[in-house]
Amino acid sequence: MRTLSSTLVFRSPWLQFREDRFVRRDGSRGTYGVVDKPDFAVVIAEENGCFHLVEQYRYAIGRRSWEFPMGGWPVGSPGGSALELARAELAEETGYTAEHWEHLGHLQSALGFCSQGFDIYRATGLTPGEPSREESEADMVHRVVTETEFRAMIGSGEIVDSVTLACYARLQLHREALSGR
Known part of the structure; x- marks a missing residue:
């Protein structure tokens, strides 16, 4: 075309x-x-077999949603690299920082109507801190769940965010590659 x-x-x-x-x-x-929309970053913050999730109200669907921490730079801001964005979002939403970062890939979020993509990072070696959320994230909840709990949340419909699910699938492929499967 x-x-x-x-x-x-x-x-x-x-x-x-x-x-x-x-x-x-x-x-x-x-x-x-x-x-x-500008691209965004998603962080799979993982430690001791657990994931850090955040829950917030999503106006477009009229309900709260459990997700991996994620976000983007505002349009027209100077921004930074995808890794800088991932680090900023993890700290902003959970208060945590990470010692180790692995880039797991880049995907498109809604390619039928939107130009936006996202980078997926796995963060380990976590250190707690205080979150510094934006005004729109004032009601955000941070929770650490085991991977078994995470999978149960998918099955029960508690996790409905397609980006979070795609990131988890990418993590599974990454683990399989590391194990030689």
């Missing part, structure tokens, strides 16, 4: 929405709406 025009429809500090007009290989034309 070849883009013919792109019109900015909406912009906020966190995203923008554009409408593109395009032509396909066969010459037919179409219109596509795209949400542009």
Whole structure:
């Protein structure tokens, strides 16, 4: 497809929405709406067979959600590297810092309508501290769960965040590669 025009429809500090007009290989034309958001980072903070999760209210789905710590730089901010973002999000949401960081990959979050992707990091060698959450995270809860509890939370529908599930799958593949399977 070849883009013919792109019109900015909406912009906020966190995203923008554009409408593109395009032509396909066969010459037919179409219109596509795209949400542009900066990439974000997800942290699988792991120690002693346990994961650090955060729970917060997610307005778009009208309920609270358990997730791995994650977040992004605001649109237009100077930002930093994906690893710097992961470190900042872990400290902000849980108060923890990590001695060891492993990059487990980069995925796309909703490629049917959104340009945003995310980097997955495994953090180990954790040291506790005080979280410094943003105003929108004031009701956030931090909890440490065993991997067995984590899997039960998936099965019971307590964990519904697709990004958290994709990151867990990526972690499983990483573990299998390390074990030579």
